[in-house]
Amino acid sequence: MCGITGWVAFRQDLRTERDALDAMTETMACRGPDDRGTFTTDHAALGHRRLAIIDLPGGRQPMRVDLPDGPVALVYSGETYNFTELRDELRRRGHRFDTSSDTEVVLHAYLEWGTALAERLNGMYAFAIWDGRHDKLVMVRDRMGIKPFYYYETPDGVLFGSEPKAILANPAVEPTVTLDGIRELFGFVKTPGHAVWDGMREVEPGTVVTVDRRGPRTTRYWSLRTREHTDDRDTTVARVRELLEDIVARQLVADVPRCVLLSGGLDSSALTAIAAKQLGEHDERVRSFAVDFAGQAENFVPDEMRSTPDTPYVHDVAELAGTDHQDIVLSADELADPEVRRRVVRARDLPTGLGDMDASLLLLFRAIRGHSTVALSGESADEVFGGYRQFFNPEAREADTFPWLVRFARHRGERGGLLAPGLLENLRLDDYVHDAYRTSVSRVEPLPGESAFESRMREICYLHLTHFVRILLDRKDRASMAVGLEVRVPFCDHRLVEYVYNTPWALKSFDGREKSLLRAATADVLPRSVVERVKSPYPSTQDPAYARKLQEHVRGIAADHPVFEIVDRTLVSQLAAAGQVVGPMRYALERTLDLALWLDMYRPVLKLS
Known part of the structure; x- marks a missing residue:
């Protein structure tokens, strides 16, 4: 998987900057x-x-080829799942390989096809190539944005890294956050290219950024395109299953122990069942892991977001698929541990405010890392197949904004409700979100003859696949890589995404439920309980002790802390003293604690006017 970083400067000799590079x-x-x-x-x-x-002894980096007119060097993060086929093709074209790694295949693919190599890759990746023949840097990111990638333009070049912290470690960078950065933090829209830190940008998914003496230039090699879908229902279901079988087989390839993340929902259960079947053909058992909270199964109370606990369904799948299963059970003390929060903020480089959901993910991955190095996750199936409630809620579908914001406003309070009054007025957050929404919707290609309803559902699918899924992919990448665990996301395979995106909504929901195609394609390998289960989001603890610890920690924030330049001091004080905090109130405490810790750790220069 790996982490990459680098520096290109055309007006200085970087051989004297080893300390900064280190x-x-x-x-x-x-x-x-x-x-x-x-x-x-x-x-x-x-x-x-x-x-x-892959190829534990042979895949060291940076990997380079020394050519007569200059070196070509690569730093690479991720996995290319079709590297075997590419290597065979490159060998036929005369290339010779010294390792069995996919990294060397990517390097030789660049030598053969230049930046057009990106169109040939199937995988999750972020990589940079210094081409000494032409004195240029080439940065490439995967189609769906699974692997993070950032760059920062300087007067004579760029800095880049897998995460912002790599760029911020360079002494030439001042960690500054402006109003636009705060808007991105609180808008919950994941604007493509936006990195929160002033002057920093993401390499956008599906793009190549080339940097030479003229500066950075971006070209797009992939985007979601509209195409007519002509397959009938049975053919579509069969094609989805065919793709899933191929994707899982490719993503199980590794020279280290593998496992699956099992939540008991349709998505992760389908992957678990397919992986178990494929490994079983080679007399292997798949390992599976699930997160749970102390007392959750016994004390679970259904609410509007979650009608059932995960554990019974997890165990149904583990029993049917014959997995080697382990529940990772976490206590309120572990989830509220300030050191865990610090690790989360450090992993994310940002104060997300997801609290126990981020903490539990990090702790789950840390426990898994003791057994496995690669995990398969069901992330993004809801975005691909239409699994969220907002896909079916008329209010969300008809709203002139990102559909998930309608639900979040109800469950977390209005956007910006936590913000200090003066800052809230300066932000004009609604305008920022609306502009991002209109820009994104304008990129959706209509299908001639499509009904107004089908056209709107195409827009909603597009918004989830180009904005919402990237929030979740970034979360999963940062939490997993913080403990050195590689998480693969089979539902992000671009072949599956393209195929299902262009499937009419009437087919995506042919049985009147969410994810009809996925359910039909995998029902034969799943327990009936999971096939019939209603979508349930990632779990969150209901233990009142956890909320009390949040209040205690918030009361420990000094009155003159700079966090109160951002959040409403009066509101936070009231919540910290309240008898019971749930829902939006608890989220406000989580966000305040994350913000305060982030300000302490990163000491950003805030320009809020």
């Missing part, structure tokens, strides 16, 4: 605990931290 590289140690390496030449410096997954 500092940037070491921020990625959590992403790559197995090895480190650097490459420097006059105008380029690359750093790499490795998590060894």
Whole structure:
């Protein structure tokens, strides 16, 4: 998986900047605990931290080829699932390989096809190539944005890294956050390209950014395109199953122990069942892991968001599929541990305010890492197949905004309700969100002859696949890589995404329920309880002791803390003293604690006027 970073400067000799490069590289140690390496030449410096997954002895980086007119060096994060086929094709074209790694295949693919290599890759990846033949840097990110990738333009080049912390470690960068950064933090829209930190940008999914003496230039090699879907229902269901079988087989390839993340929902259960069937053909058992909270099964109270606890369904799947299963049971003390919150904020580089949902994910991954290095996750199936309630809620479907914001306003309070009054007025948050929404909707290609309803559902699917899913993918990547665990997301395979995106909504919901195609494609390998289960979001603890600890921690924030430049001091004080906090009130406490910790750790310069 790995962490990458680097620096290109056309008006200085970077061979004298090894200390800065080392500092940037070491921020990625959590992403790559197995090895480190650097490459420097006059105008380029690359750093790499490795998590060894394929060809453990042979995949060291930076990987380079020395050519007569200059070196070509690569730092690479991710996995290319079709590297075997690509290697065979490159061999036929005369390339020779010294390792069995996918990294070397990507490097030679660039030598053969240049930036057009991106169109040939199937996988999750973020990589940078210094092409010394032409004095240029090439940065490439996967189609769905599974792997994070950031860059920061300087007067004579760029800095880049898998995470913002790598760029912020360079002494030339001042960690500044402006009103636009705060808007992105509180808008919950994941604007493509936006990185919150002033001057920093994401390499957008499906793009190549080329940097030479003229500066950065971005080209797009993939986007969601509208095409007519001509397959009938049975053919569509069969094609979904065919794709899933192929995707899971590809993503089970690793030279290290593998497992699956099992929540008891349709998505993760389908992957678990298919993986168990495929490994069973080779007399292997799949390992599965689930998160649970102390007392949750016994004390669970249904609410509007979650009607059932996960554990009974998890155990049904584990029994039917014959997995080697383990529940990771967490207590309120573990979830509220300030050190765990610190690790989460450090992993995310941002104060997300998801609280126990982020803490439990990090603790789950830390426990899994003691047994496995690669995990398969059901992330993104809801976005691909239409699994969220807002896909079926008329109010959300008809709203002139991102559909999930209608639900979040109800469950977390109005956007910006936590913000200090003066800041809230300056932000004009509704205008920011509306502009992002209109820009995104304008990119949806209509299908000639499509009904108004089908056209609107296409827009809703597009918004989830280009905004909402990237929030969740970033969360999962940061939490997993913080403990050196590679999480693969089969439902993000671009072939599946393209196919299902263009399936009419009438087919996506042919039985009147969410994710009809996925349910039909996998029902034969699942227990009936899971086939019939209603969608339930990622779990959150209901233990009142956890909320009391949040209040205690918030009361410990000093009255003059800079967090109160951002949040409403009066509101936070009232919540900290309240008898019971649930729902939006608890979320406000979580957000305040994250913000305060983030300000302490990163000390950003806030420009809020």
